[in-house]
Amino acid sequence: MSDAATLEPVGKREKTKAANRQAILDAARAVFAQLGYEAATVRDIIRGTDLASGTFYNYFKSKEEVYEALADDGARRFRPILRLSRENARSFEDYLHSAFVAYFQFILADNSAEGRPIDERRPHVLRMDTPEMVAVYQEVRQSLEEAIARGDAPHVDADYLACACIGMAQEVGGEMLRRNPRDVDAAARFVTGLLLNGLPGAAKKS
Amino acid sequence: MSDAATLEPVGKREKTKAANRQAILDAARAVFAQLGYEAATVRDIIRGTDLASGTFYNYFKSKEEVYEALADDGARRFRPILRLSRENARSFEDYLHSAFVAYFQFILADNSAEGRPIDERRPHVLRMDTPEMVAVYQEVRQSLEEAIARGDAPHVDADYLACACIGMAQEVGGEMLRRNPRDVDAAARFVTGLLLNGLPGAAKKS
DNA sequence: GCACAAAAGTGACGTTTCGTCAATTTTCAA
């Protein structure tokens, strides 16, 4: 019981460093939710921790960089979920559907926290340019490319297709959050149907 | 020749007021393009005009409000173009295609100005919540609803569909701008095909 | 344990930007 484990933060240095960074991120999440992104200041964030103002700049250059780190965090948590969808899928349709379900559930969970309306919290949009965000994009594109190569999907422009999927996920996901009740599965079925068969595939069954 | 015309700015008051507002917007456009949105300050903007700093606040509450006004402007210019697409369309497919072409050409024109990379200019995303932006959304949704009612399109959830169209237009449009050459028509064909027939409809003709 | 060097934390400080406001100039209409 003494040798294994201790895989990451060993020394006290690294442990507090990781803890401080996380404390700042947590505080930032709370502050953004409460004041909105634009109104929040670096001081507001640091006040939510027991650190001094100067310490903030040991970890991040600015409020923007904190936001990117949060986005990155989200993407990093989402990626393995997405991968699972791919591995467990029995068909291409199944993959698409479960991937969208995963994404919609993800944003649903991320937005169940209290605070002001979702839209005011963020600098308006999950930017597509942080490293982890790009990784998610690549993951999606690669899945699509493989499906095409395997013959599960027609020969389409994989980059455009990935963009289309992400764009739809974002906008339809946002609309889903605005609705009541929030029906993740219905939204996922809509998008999946639209992708596979176009408008006829998205038609309501009535 | 003396009665008609003079529909909008008559008195000198209103004329300079409109001119000042426009001067601020123009300066803001330039400053955002040059410094990026985040780095730009209210002072940077006002320095681009011959007005004093205090005057800025007679017209806008903040940098954010200026950005919204710019987005609003864009939407206001885009709306009639969109309407034309609808009126001149001979079929639903034709409508979709020309609407996407219109949008892609629009963002292409908006981004041919010099400056730093597109992504750094804006607070990341054409927000969907300014009044004119909402109007564009409504315009799209209404077109789709009419097409459905007319029987040109199947019975689908018009709100989700409008969101999907807008999301795809944004992301695919962004990707189109990143490419070289920038082929507006190809992008529009991709999206239209995807909407009408799903993946098979988006397939490359090869 | 002790001592010393490297790393990290602290908060006061000068700087920059903010938003306001009393004073001034411009416009309009009587």
Add this chain to the structure above:
DNA sequence: TTGAAAATTGACGAAACGTCACTTTTGTGC
């Protein structure tokens, strides 16, 4: 022409910024 309303001006105090000399904490070699 004149006076009141509207708009502009720039200086000012408040607020946030980012830095840096100094202190505290941690790791290492003796």
